[in-house]
Amino acid sequence: MNLRELSESLGLSQTTVSRALNGYPEVREETRLRIQAAAEAAGYTPNSRARRLATGRSMAIGHVMPLTGREELVNPIFADFIAGAGEVYAREGYDLLLSMVPAEGAEAAYRQMAANASVDAVMVQAPTLDDPRIALLQDLGLPFLVHGRTANPSTYSWFDVANVRAFRRATDLLLDLGHRKIALLNGQETLDFALRRRRGFEDAMAARNVAVTPQWMRAEVMTEQYGYRAACEMLDAEMSPTAFVVSSIIPAIGVRRAAGERGLRTGRDISIICHDDALSYMGNDGLNAPEGPAFTATRSSIRAAGRRCAEILLRLIDDPDQPPIQELWETELTLGRSTGPAPT
Amino acid sequence: MNLRELSESLGLSQTTVSRALNGYPEVREETRLRIQAAAEAAGYTPNSRARRLATGRSMAIGHVMPLTGREELVNPIFADFIAGAGEVYAREGYDLLLSMVPAEGAEAAYRQMAANASVDAVMVQAPTLDDPRIALLQDLGLPFLVHGRTANPSTYSWFDVANVRAFRRATDLLLDLGHRKIALLNGQETLDFALRRRRGFEDAMAARNVAVTPQWMRAEVMTEQYGYRAACEMLDAEMSPTAFVVSSIIPAIGVRRAAGERGLRTGRDISIICHDDALSYMGNDGLNAPEGPAFTATRSSIRAAGRRCAEILLRLIDDPDQPPIQELWETELTLGRSTGPAPT
DNA sequence: TGGCCAACTCAAAGCGCTTTGGAGAATGCG
DNA sequence: CGCATTCTCCAAAGCGCTTTGAGTTGGCCA
Incomplete structure (x- = not known):
């Protein structure tokens, strides 16, 4: 079932049906309800591929998960971070596109994401002191949020802990x-x-x-x-x-x-x-x-950080030209059983 | 730069340019080289959204990462598995779409992936004894591979360890x-x-x-x-x-x-x-x-398993009607320092 | 010379949606 | 009653690519 079929079955135009389903005001409430009911009954879901092409938005966020070290280790910390971010994306209707590349390949991964516009924004993790990815993304004009900071963190949006x-x-x-x-x-x-x-x-x-x-x-x-x-x-x-x-x-x-x-x-x-x-x-x-x-x-x-980062990043997408958003969280010192007085 | 502009700049039709870049045989080698050179020079990359719509393929694989337990824990084991799978996807030009949902929400996640066709296949992890996701996916007609098995594993493709x-x-x-x-x-x-x-x-x-x-x-x-x-x-x-x-x-x-x-x-x-x-x-x-x-x-x-699972899954996409692929790996018993003779 | 085949190339029709620019009907106002 | 608004709804034009079906060459053979 696609939009054309649905609208034909209703005797309405595709325009009206599309607007009704997307909450535009140009359609009478009564009509909207009728359309929504029909869509539901027919099990209609808009084809995301077509929608993406038409809107020019991907409704996806890119995460490039760095594989560190010569052995290309997978840091389990990122799993929790991504889980947190993923919660928010799911809630807001975004997909999470995950790309795992060794550190050297990160640049190419971002370039590709920008070039074929497969994502609307990207998350940058584990920045180095003078991370080249930041200049690259600014250059590419792809919205991004850095989880962490660099030596000179004034020009971009970031989230970090103290x-x-x-x-x-x-x-x-x-x-x-x-x-x-x-x-x-x-x-x-x-x-x-x-x-x-x-x-x-x-x-x-x-x-x-x-x-x-x-x-x-x-x-x-x-x-x-x-x-x-x-x-x-x-x-x-x-x-x-x-x-x-x-x-x-x-x-x-x-x-x-x-x-x-x-x-x-x-x-x-x-x-x-x-x-x-x-x-x-x-x-x-x-x-x-x-x-x-x-x-x-x-x-x-780190999971809460992921959630927060996702929220900020989505805000950045809505208005890419706003001033950088920067947020710093304090950590909490928790006493456990692994510390005690210095032995004499 | 899009296909129309590129082809106009070359004085060729979009058809020819598209075919040349996608390796179809209907275009003369000399022409192909000229086109490729021009594409490279212009920094042309096909718009993936348009391509996806036109081909009807998403070039993406869905992973639904289960959050287990009441606290919705994120199992770090999945991070390594996904890293392995991601390597293969990247090599083959596929995206990895990650969806993190609590166990109860998995069914809805798969349904949605199928409904809006945002992925070409999905990976199923950590199946229960009689996992309902399998019948669901068979029903939806979405290619899938199970990492693990169920009680009755004859009707679908799976990969497992002994x-x-x-x-x-x-x-x-x-x-x-x-x-x-x-x-x-x-x-x-x-x-x-x-x-x-x-x-x-x-x-x-x-x-x-x-x-x-x-x-x-x-x-x-x-x-x-x-x-x-x-x-x-x-x-x-x-x-x-x-x-x-x-x-x-x-x-x-x-x-x-x-x-x-x-x-x-x-x-x-x-x-x-x-x-x-x-x-x-x-x-x-x-x-x-x-x-x-x-x-x-x-x-x-688990990372090697991820790689292998991805390879199998991609084979399944190419020919969804082939008989189920099933593969069982043996584990290796490695001696470490945590075992010794029973104390007397 | 005409006819036929291969090798190339092209125009145009989708893919399924959003969105622009109206058009007709209903309503409000003087 | 006439005109301007406001509601509703629509036709059609994209979005940028792939792919079908149809030429257009040029070479080769009879």
């Missing part, structure tokens, strides 16, 4: 607990968020006149193995840290594994504090858990 | 190590794969005349917290298991956490064997890890 403050507070907590030998297991420091987190860490240490120890600072792709290996090396060295600030719950699990193998109790012999994206399957929220969260963490739900 | 054998072997390994008090932390047993895994576990136990202990068998959404809580309860009980068979690496991490808190060394005081989907950020593959994988596991890369 990474510096989050990591400063996390480090402060450890310092308050008496820790002085603190390691930082950061994410890749080509990414802007990692640099901000490092700054938060360093600021906190400097404010207390605690020197940072270079061999206790790492910056790699945030896998479980990375946390494990880094912790193993540090814990096996002559001088070892008593606390770890970790960029994600995943490497934090690796740190706990390393500690456990050495007979060190997390939260007593060793403290771990991590950033927690509130990944749903990790359930570090402490909900339904009388014992509380496993990890003390700076928490910010 | 879950029964995997879990039988896993359990056998523990039995060989002398364990008799073995717990099963399964996934939700509404899902077909979980039932198969349970069967594998029970078969192995029965073959050795070891009785299963009902209170050591759980079936829930595979979160870290689930593994933790279940293990806590079992380990704190009067009689406690010495080994755990776990449906995924994520709850296995929870089991390890529970054990660690109790001062039990994983791989010595307690054994854990889990199914490992080779999630990239978990890195349980033991690659680049001289100490080997953390967990002994039945391994099958």
Whole structure:
């Protein structure tokens, strides 16, 4: 059943039927109801392909999911982010077009999305300090929202969490607990968020006149193995840290594994504090858990971020020439069982 | 730049230009080269919306990512699966349309995809024993591939891993190590794969005349917290298991956490064997890890599965009336550090 | 020379919808 | 009553591509 057939069956023009179904005011209410009823009865759904061509809108948002590292790892954090965004898209009638490409291929992916106009806007994730994608998208004239920021974030719309403050507070907590030998297991420091987190860490240490120890600072792709290996090396060295600030719950699990193998109790012999994206399957929220969260963490739900980013992006589509929308969320410091006073 | 402009600039008809660019034989090679050069020079890309309307194909595959449980959890396993599938789609020029809906909404999502023809085929994941989506899709005439199987898998195309054998072997390994008090932390047993895994576990136990202990068998959404809580309860009980068979690496991490808190060394005081989907950020593959994988596991890369599923699905699109394609992969049993002889 | 086939190329008809620019009918106003 | 509005509704022109069916060449053979 298409529009022509439906309108013929009603003895009306396609124009009227189309307008009735799309809520335009030029059609009498009574007629509209009759048309809607007929459409429903006939199981009519407008062909989205035809509609897209006619309107020039894709009703789709492009997400380019970066595959990081040489092994092209798939970060589970993006799954939650996308789930959040997807909720909003679904609600607003948008499709989510997902393109997974290694970091080098991202530019080509965006170019193609712009060239064949398969999406109305794109979401940019995990920007580097001076991310070339931003200039590219501005150039292409494709609306976009950056989840995160770059060094110079004034010219475009972005959404971010307060990474510096989050990591400063996390480090402060450890310092308050008496820790002085603190390691930082950061994410890749080509990414802007990692640099901000490092700054938060360093600021906190400097404010207390605690020197940072270079061999206790790492910056790699945030896998479980990375946390494990880094912790193993540090814990096996002559001088070892008593606390770890970790960029994600995943490497934090690796740190706990390393500690456990050495007979060190997390939260007593060793403290771990991590950033927690509130990944749903990790359930570090402490909900339904009388014992509380496993990890003390700076928490910010990546899924909620996805929802918010989607909302902002859709606003950007409606009026692409408005001034940039920029939003910063604070994180929440949640106490879990992975931190305790520095061992004496 | 559109086709009309391009063809006018060349002094050729749209037909010829279109055919030249799409590789039809009716155009002289010399002409084709001239056209291609001009298209490239002009930066011409066919408008995908127009093309989709004209061809009646969407060049897109729908994935409906189920949000499980009351909390609508996002399973990170799907991220890897989708990444694998996405690789293939990108290579073949297909888009990946992702729709995230709670389990109850899946049917509506598929219906809509079929109704407005926004995709050429869909991927069905995590089927239940008698999944209604299959009849629905057959009814709608939308090509689909099931990742997993149902109770009666003869009428449709599917791809699955040998879950029964995997879990039988896993359990056998523990039995060989002398364990008799073995717990099963399964996934939700509404899902077909979980039932198969349970069967594998029970078969192995029965073959050795070891009785299963009902209170050591759980079936829930595979979160870290689930593994933790279940293990806590079992380990704190009067009689406690010495080994755990776990449906995924994520709850296995929870089991390890529970054990660690109790001062039990994983791989010595307690054994854990889990199914490992080779999630990239978990890195349980033991690659680049001289100490080997953390967990002994039945391994099958979910990403490779995604790739294979995509390949099969695309074949199905090309010829929807062919007999069902069905493929079963074996898992690989990898020894890690989480298993050891039963404590005496 | 005429006829036929291959090799090219083209005009035009869709694909199914939205949207512009009216047209006719009903209503309001002086 | 006549004219201007306001409601309703319509015909037709796109959107930019693919594809059908129909030429138009030029070469080759009888």
